[in-house]
Amino acid sequence: MLVATLSKRLLRVGQAKRCGLSLRSFSDAKDKDLVLTSIDGDTGVATITMNQAPVNSLSLEMCQAITTAIKEVESQPEIQSLVLASSLPGVFCAGLDITELHKPDEKRLTDFWHSFQQIYFDLYGSRLATIAAIAGHAPAAGCMLALSCDYRIMVSGAGSKKPSTIGLNETKLGIVAPSWLGYQYIDTIGQRQAELGLSLGLLHQPEQALAIGLVDELVPREEVLSRAQAEAVKWGKIPAKARLASKMLARKARLDHLAATRKEDNDFFRSFVTNETAQKIIDGYLQSLSKKKS
Numbered sequence: 001m002l003v004a005t006l007s008k009r010l011l012r013v014g015q016a017k018r019c020g021l022s023l024r025s026f027s028d029a030k031d032k033d034l035v036l037t038s039i040d041g042d043t044g045v046a047t048i049t050m051n052q053a054p055v056n057s058l059s060l061e062m063c064q065a066i067t068t069a070i071k072e073v074e075s076q077p078e079i080q081s082l083v084l085a086s087s088l089p090g091v092f093c094a095g096l097d098i099t100e101l102h103k104p105d106e107k108r109l110t111d112f113w114h115s116f117q118q119i120y121f122d123l124y125g126s127r128l129a130t131i132a133a134i135a136g137h138a139p140a141a142g143c144m145l146a147l148s149c150d151y152r153i154m155v156s157g158a159g160s161k162k163p164s165t166i167g168l169n170e171t172k173l174g175i176v177a178p179s180w181l182g183y184q185y186i187d188t189i190g191q192r193q194a195e196l197g198l199s200l201g202l203l204h205q206p207e208q209a210l211a212i213g214l215v216d217e218l219v220p221r222e223e224v225l226s227r228a229q230a231e232a233v234k235w236g237k238i239p240a241k242a243r244l245a246s247k248m249l250a251r252k253a254r255l256d257h258l259a260a261t262r263k264e265d266n267d268f269f270r271s272f273v274t275n276e277t278a279q280k281i282i283d284g285y286l287q288s289l290s291k292k293k294s
């Protein structure tokens with residue numbers, strides 16, 4: 001019953017229903033599309049699926065595509081809830097695209113961080129109820145995408161030889177999560193667990209993530225998406241204004257703070273990343289990622 005469509009050609013639910021499109025999929029969704037958006041014509045739940053093989057890493061273009069997709073869904077008043085998912089079997093999102101940080105062009109680096117900040121504004125501050133369907137690894141900025149949602153459903157690790165992991169592992173890489181991301185962590189899992197996780201750069205297996213409140217539910221792999229969509233239906237039925245006001249009670253001060261310090265944050269990021277020591281770390285990390293493969 002899904003209406004699959006490119007994010008640029010998102011259909012209004014009413015239109016889709018009138019055209020009978022909820023019964024068929026568009027065939028022009030191409031592999032090169034970084035993000036796919038679909039709407040369930042019956043429930044009005046939108047699903048944004050990250051589709052950037054091999055690992056959905058957040059390049060400048062990927063960040064922009066996510067923001068565009070969120071804005072397109074938000075512009076449709078009949079839609080109240082959104083699922084964020086991945087089309088890749090073992091990865092939700094591998095975090096920032098490290099190649100963006102390696103020997104960067106300063107203008108592109110500035111735009112890149114700006115577009116990453118923008119996802120925080122658009123997803124963490126969304127009027128929509130947002131559910132993360134985490135059917136794979138979600139390190140660092142991948143974890144940030146999940147933290148920016150209202151509810152997190154992760155694939156269970158039970159019986160898996162190589163369970164997926166989630167967390168802010170920046171410290172292990174020798175870099176530091178920005179304060180706004182650190183506060184998302186603290187606000188979600190509490191001061192002590194966040195201190196431990198941030199200091200040690202911990203990546204949590206699903207059962208640990210559930211135990212510390214980093215995710216809200218674990219389900220078998222094949223159920224992650226359908227369970228997230230069912231949860232989105234539930235959230236979409238809560239009176240929208242009251243739900244948004246409650247969300248903003250918890251998040252507005254954080255969002256306002258980054259809005260007020262956005263340029264400063266970007267300047268700090270740029271000087272941090274372009275520093276010689278950081279470049280050595282990034283270079284080494286990129287090599288270790290490709291060595292892992294060989």
Ligand SMILES: CCCCCCCC/C=C\CC(=O)SCCNC(=O)CCNC(=O)[C@H](O)C(C)(C)COP(=O)(O)OP(=O)(O)OC[C@H]1O[C@@H](n2cnc3c(N)ncnc32)[C@H](O)[C@@H]1OP(=O)(O)O
Nearest residue numbers: 054057094095096097098137140141176177178269289290
């Ligand atoms: C204000 C201060 C600012 C300071 C800056 C701090 C910014 C802080 C915010 C966020 C930080 C980040 O997000 S950094 C990114 C952190 N991410 C990771 O550490 C994850 C790295 N990747 C993995 O661990 C694994 O790839 C995986 C577990 C996600 C998946 O494993 P799998 O075995 O399925 O895949 P491979 O490892 O073989 O990878 C396939 C392919 O993808 C490349 N790859 C992986 N991750 C990234 C990435 N994040 N960016 C770019 N490229 C990535 C990997 O090298 C392989 O490439 P090749 O096939 O070409 O070898």
